[in-house]
Every structure is written in C-alpha cells, then in structure tokens.
Amino acid sequence: MAWRPAYCRGASKFVTAIACRGAYGHDCRVSDRDRAGDGGRTGDPGSGREHAAPRGPRAATPGHIPARAEVEIPTARLVLHGVDPAQAEQLARGISPLPCVAGYPHADSDTAARMQRHALEVDNWVPGYGLYLMVRRADGLVVGDIGFHTPPDQRGAAEVSYGVADSVRRRGYASEALVALTAWAHAHGASTVLAEVDPTNHASRGVLAKAGFLPVRSDGPKLRLRHQG
Template sequence: MEDLVTARLVLHPMSAREAAALTRGEPGANRGWAAGYPTRADTAGALRHLETCAAHGDPAPFGAYEIRRRDDGRAIGGLGFHSPPDQDGTLTVGYGLVPGVRGRGYATEALRALLLLARGYGITRVQGDTDHGNTASQRVMAAAGMRLVGEDERLKYYAVDWPEPASDIWEAGGP
C-alpha cells in the first residue's frame, strides 16, 4: 500500500517488519524520528498491529500508520485502526503525537485523511474514544468530523457514520 499524503504529513502504512523494528526502538532505513518518538502508545499500536498480522494477515489498508512530517520526513506519531472492519463495516481508530508537535493541527489532519480513506473503502462507521480529561483529543475527533455518541464514567465515545459507501471518492482520484 502506498503512503497517504496530506498538505503537511505523510501517513506511512506500517509493515509487520517496520512495526517489529519500532517495538525494538530501531528506526527504519531512510527515515528519522522526532524527539520522543516512539511513545508508549506508538509501541502499543505497533504490537497490536503485529498481533493482527499474525492472526489475520496484513490488514492493509486498515492497519497502523506512522505519521511523518513532509518537510523533514521525521516520524512524529502514529494512528491507525485497532483491527480489520467488523461484519457491519465498523472500524475503531486511535492516534497520538509526540508532545513536542502537539497543538499544530497534525492529529486532525492525519485523522481526516484516515477517515476519508475508510469512507473510500466503503466503511460505514469509524469510532474512537478518549478519557474525559483529554480535551485535546476530543477536539481532534470533533474537528475531523466525528461526533460524541456516548460516555461512561471513564471515557467519551465518538463516531462518524456514513449510510452509503462513497466509492466516488476513489473514482475522483482518491483521498
């Protein structure tokens, strides 16, 4: 699968080999890491990706992505789907950035691109959650088009639903 490119970012789909290297703290060839990368969440996402690959094969395009800045190629975070879509066409998404780049709109830009990708592949729902106190993540999901759909004592739940597949996105040249 090819990289997803946005105005300021490259979302690089991670292979199992790249995910394994990340869990060992080894940057891949021809790329660098921003200070603080990978975070514990990035390592956990890479491990989840490896488990999915082992159980089901590579879930591309519904796997893990490394978020890289276009201007210098450095990895600044990760995002991706927790598993392949369920039988109803639903995915769960997660994301995170290193502290030094937060507050610049990168997470929203990356999440919008991933939501567009999911929609283009006929996914009918993408959901995510965040702690009550993580207002930055709540703002990211809302800015990317997700809406608050529920909460419990610990988490707030967000989702975006599309009643009809949007195959016309791919016919028009992709996201």
C-alpha cells in the same frame, strides 16, 4: 487516545527500553518518563483529504508475515506511511523505524505495533487497516502515528487511535492525519469510524470534534465517538 489491543484488553502496556540514536541528534525511543505516564494521546486542528488506493496482499497466511503490506496516504503537510512488518517489529521494541522528532515513539507506539503484528499472525490483516507513521513532508521526520485497531467489523465499523510526539503538539498534525485516514476508511469499506477518549482529554476531544466525530455514549470511563460515512 491510548491503543487498546483487541487480544489483550485491560492488559498493562508493553515495556521496552531499547534506544536507537537518530540521525538528528536525539534518541528515537520511548523514554522511562513517558512510560510512567498514562499514555494519553492528543493532537490539534489541521486538514488534508487526499487518499491512495491500498496496495499489497488482502491477508496474510496464518503464521506468515508478508514482506510488504503498506499503504501511503498523502495530506497537505504529511504522508501517512503504512507500517510494514519489519518496521512494526522495530516499533514494537520502542525504536522508530524512520528518523523522528524528539519524543517519538510515544508511550503507546509499541502497543500499536504489536497489534499490527498480531493481526498479521492470525490472518486478520487488511491493507490500510493497520498502523501509519505520520511523516512530515518538510523534513521526512516522523511526528506521530495513527491507525486502526482492526479491519471493519460485520457492521462496517473500525476504531481509530492516534498520538503525536510532545515536541510537535498543537501544530495540527493529529487532526490532519485523522481527517485523511477517516476519509480513506469511508472510501475503502468502513461505514463508521469509532474512537474512544478520556472525557478530561480536551485536546484530543477537540481533534475529534474538528474531524467531524460525534459522541455516541459515555456509560463507562471513556467517551465514545463516531464518524459516519
């Protein structure tokens, strides 16, 4: 499930090649190999329904980036750590702001971070409706990310995307994060959570189905699904 920035839909991926040597012996960066691919995002079954109330300012002053604007949502095996502005800056350059597993950031992580940066700059920031790092409780390593493209619209709908590192796929992290974040959104102003996926991406479709998302339409190249609160 690729991130589609609301302010540059149809644009190509942002390309960076900045590396950071992680504390666990590998580079926490986006590889050239990942960028050559289509950036497809997948995940696997899991569970986790604990939520946390949002913290931080309601919105940023236009052109001003607040010092902190994060929410944390615990699940059974993960903590969904809301990305703060400084971390978004790092991730937008292809650098993981926290220790990470091999293969993170993935090919779409920097695009997601730039979306959050833009939301802060144009005063469209609502705490909780941004990007989260999936941090594994067992060792504190980032295994993927998940988040909303924008806050809920006038109909109460917000779109979600997610991705996990290749090295930790098929372990249920994506579904665990998606279930928790969808429940959080329904408890904090979103009546509908939307998602788009390539019809041929069966792994990601399985994640969405297990989280209770149902198809809405497929009149374009992507399959659109929703979860009603």
